[in-house]
Amino acid sequence: MNKKDTFLRRWLRGEVEFSALLAEPVYPTPEEAVPYEPKENKHVAIRTLRRSRTGYRAAVTVLCIVFALFMLLVIGNLPQYGAADAPTVNEVPQRYVEQGMEETGAVNSVAGMILDYRAFDTLGESFVLFTATCAVTLLMCAAPGKKKEEHVFEAEVVRYDNDPIVRTVCKLVIPIILMFGIYVVLNGHISPGGGFSGGAIMASALIIYAIVWGEDKASRTIPKKAISLITLCALAFYACSKTYSFFTGANHIHSIISPGTPGRIFSAGLILPLNVAVGFVVCCTMYSFYMYFRRGEL
């Protein structure tokens, strides 16, 4: 076929067969099948591949540089951060800072903001973690009843529990980390911290335990059912308690939840239990991610 013989020309000459697509493809019988011969020289193919990869990398680099320059230009046009006349310094943060403690009972105004003023967003964020756990379960976890694949690199895994230094230090450190995590969660409404950061700290203790004493032992110590149960109870409690709070708020019904005395551990209404719930969700999610990626099951 001539190279200039375009689709249009063939069509005008009446040579285009539109029903060709319907024809059953002719598969050669094994005897007739011609062994595969690359149409082009192998070296040419590799060179083309390399070129296209280089082209792709060049395009990506150019795109990134352009985007970075664009973002720098945008940042140059933003109001100065923290300036007194910046648009973000308006009645919204003013009320959070000035009346936050009185209205929510939380000394930590960030906790008051995310768990009381804008609790709906945080409810959504907790469920983002839940959905992400579900996604990882689907992709990484072997189906119940099916045997999971054996670890191929089992022999190469370093067993830290035989190492006296690591074992002793971890025995000392893990309770301290856990304790600190619990402290950060429980004091979330009084000092910097809260459910998200405290939960991450607690999860790090559990992950260290799993690294040092092995995933199988961790799995026996912290059973799968317990993790599911804790996550579900925390999420259900969060959703139910906020249902009450949102419903009373929207319908202007008096709520029995009071901010209490700011600065005391049992104060700030729902913020303390919500911090605990968020802490559990974050801790279990992070630990489950580690276990799923490492072991394929909880």
Next chain:
Amino acid sequence: MSFVQNFPFFTIILCLLCAVSTFVAGDKWGRRLSVALLCVSVALNASVLWFCASNDMSYSYMMGHYPAPWGNEIMAGVMEPLMATLFSVVMLCSVLGGMGHIMADVQDHRKVYWINVDMTLVSLLALCYTNDIFTGYVFIEICTIGSCVLLSAKQNGRTLIASARYMIFALIGSGLFLIGVVLTYSVTGHLLFPQLHEAVAAVWADGRYTFSMTAAIGLMTAGIAIKSGLFPFHFWMPDTYGQATPASSGILSGVVSKGYIFLLIKIIYRAVGIEVFTESGIQAVLLVFGIGGMIVGSISAIRTKRLTTMVAYSSAAQIGYIYMGLGMGTDAALLAAILHIFAHSLTKPMLFLAGADLADASGGENEFHALRGAGHRDVMAGVLFTAGSLSMVGIPLFIGFIPKLHFASAAFALDWQQWPVLLGLAISTVLNVGYFLYTSMVLWLPEKEGVGYRGEKRCPCHYVPAVVLLIIAMAIGIYSAPLTRLIEQGLALFVKY
């Protein structure tokens, strides 16, 4: 406050509780819960719609004890419950119609599939009702993860590659949207739509931060455009929609992309304001890419040799129509765009469900040569597919005709955009006829000898959900005045403060 006004909030919380309960309850009860939840969601959202439409009102609902701009709130007028009802109906029909395939395709962790049906529903409802740009972002995240799970539930190689690709595109979209939200907040100091509307107008009048404001609007629009598959970002579509189980394809193409687009419409009209959006120049860009999508999507659809890929590429073309409507910027064009959301949401799941049945009748093969005469092997699916094709092409009596008519009449009120729009409509329609006519003809060609029904026989009742979608689509196509009036009423409330 009337009790009905609590329903949007109730549906959202119910979805969350159902998702958590499914985790405990397992597969069988999870399935029942999801179906029941979708039915309840249809009923509750329809009640809110009826309440707001009969009282001609919109209201904001405080999520907590603090009013805007300090607390979160959701808002319901006529448009929001209308879209929420549409999404729930389409999801219900997709799930029920694709149930057989879900059972066959999703072998492991079926419980997780049902959890994510619930989570996708909650995110769509929240995207419909939210009155806060950051809440919008949070539920976009849930929607992204939820739809990835729906997609990857059929765990074969191609689906996993498709979902990885979808995930990458969706995350780029979310990232751009988040950067846009951050920039918007830095320039305006607000996150709730009514306050944003005033602040953006003030920033625009002031002129100091016009560039960063334009960048913010552009990034949010680009993020949503990537997520909903606007040309030239539609390359994730064919594999994504073509490989998933039909219920997931229906949900993803029928409602998830529309949920994002509805959020964009809210941002454009309620937060940014259409005047600012027009002046920023982003509107013209949307128009160009919309028309490009209409044509390129259709050309790609013509070139494929597989039925589901063809239907998927046709989605890219249909998304192009909606963006073209947003790019035209007039009220009449917005009406047409929303009618097109209806047309596409109702028709596309029907095409995916019927297409899967036709492939089943042809020994599970999707290629056109295998589908020859499939209409004779599975008459009901053939009829449904042909009806869906007619609707997508825009034949009168079907819903697809209504938005095209509105697009064309809206085009005459435009300035320089008039001819690009009319030509785009004409070319795209001709191309649509090309591939849908061809497919329908393939389906009804005489069967080759010796080729019978090659698949598992299914209960006739499994066509019911697709038939329901067809009935709704034809009812609107024959008598569109009530829906048009409802949307006009909704849009009047939508932009009013």
